[in-house]
Amino acid sequence: MWHELHQLGSTIRQQADLAEEAQLVCDEMARRARQNVEVIVERLSADGYRFHANDDEQTPMTPHAAPTATAAEHADWLQERFDAVPMTLRSWVRLVGDVWLVGTHPQWPTSASADPLVIELEGSLHADFPSIRDYFADEWNGWRERRAEDASAGVFVLPLAPDRFHKENVSGGSPYGMVLPDGCVDGLFAAETTMPFVSYLNWVFDHGGFPWPTESSSQWRVRRELARDLLPL
Template identity: 65%
Template sequence: MSSQPQWLSRYQNGQRDQVWHELRQLGNSVRDSEWAEEAQAVCDEMARRARHNIELIVERLTNEGYRFHTNDDAQTATMPHAPPTEQAAEHLQWLEERFGPVPMTLSSWVRIVGDVWLVGTHPEWPTSTASDPLVIEVEGSRYPGESIRDYLDDEFTQWQEDPEDAGLFVLPLAPDRLHKDNTSGGAPYGIVLPDGCVDGLFSGEGTTMPFVAYLNWVFSEGGFPWATGAEGEWRTKRRLAADLLPL
């Protein structure tokens, strides 16, 4: 392994797919290796790129008259991006103490990106559409005065009652596509835990994929990965996705 080029420099030079492949091959053994710090550095760079993309999407949507709001009948205006708070590192520690190891990519997200909520209404989409806007909420900073820990803890407690039938525990990070559209849907999207690997498994819409692969898919569609057939949707997505950074 010591003869391999450094992951971070290779990642920054465009060898992203190769680097992620090598890191995933190591499994959770990477945490106890001499390469743990560099592996985390790659994840931190990924998170910085993701935050850049999110801030750009939010700016573009705002300029286009997009209304960020809650996913209910009230459609209360809400904040689309909440950067990490001073308690982010402490919250990450709580997650690991309660649920076991979390993937390095999720750790980087909590510390660098923060919470994202792109649910809303675009003026070029005259009717409500289930376009599955990006939502990743781990710290819960969009809800002042409330603790997301109670919600996460309740989900874990319910799972512990019958883990064999429930399958793997999925830490909920977002409503599913239909719930985002204020329609009865399925289980929340989330990350499978515990997981001590570099990149975690994102679970949603009946499938799982690496977290970074999910994010790249979402950003390639400007933050709205599902096609709904709304008039002007593809033009809007193309504008939103222009020049976003690949992860």
């Protein structure tokens, strides 16, 4: 299904009936993703997992914030501000919310090094973050300035998560995020490699929210339990 939708490209938006059906597919994807996130958070909490920021103090963090009352309006703002955003991203904003799985597992002290899932589109998990819109707009304007000076500046990536090194509180590379503008049903998510957003999410959920290779059999068992019966997207 996702392959067929990819083949339609951005032209799908010119066909109202198809676009509406595609958005419904994306909405169902987001509902399944939210259920997976909630299951992972519940299982981690039961294990005594400490959700915390990627800082020296390991400041406690809320792992999942549901979409706010203005999530749909925020999705519209993203669409207008960046010319076009993928339907899957709009669905995530409206139906999933912000996710932060960085932390420490009692049976897996190095769990933060396994690239735990983080997606932040509303900025609701950080009380000290005055406006994620200002942050996104500044990143966009900075890229446009660089692009005007150097045509080889590359594509714009909307920053949605720290890279796997920063999640572990060590120096790393550029943030993970979505390549924009993109008017397709599903977009490209730039992480360790660049792949369709839904493919990235399926890969993450296949590994219980921690996709980077583990170091021992005990860590493998933790991930296997976290991934048990999660829904494919």
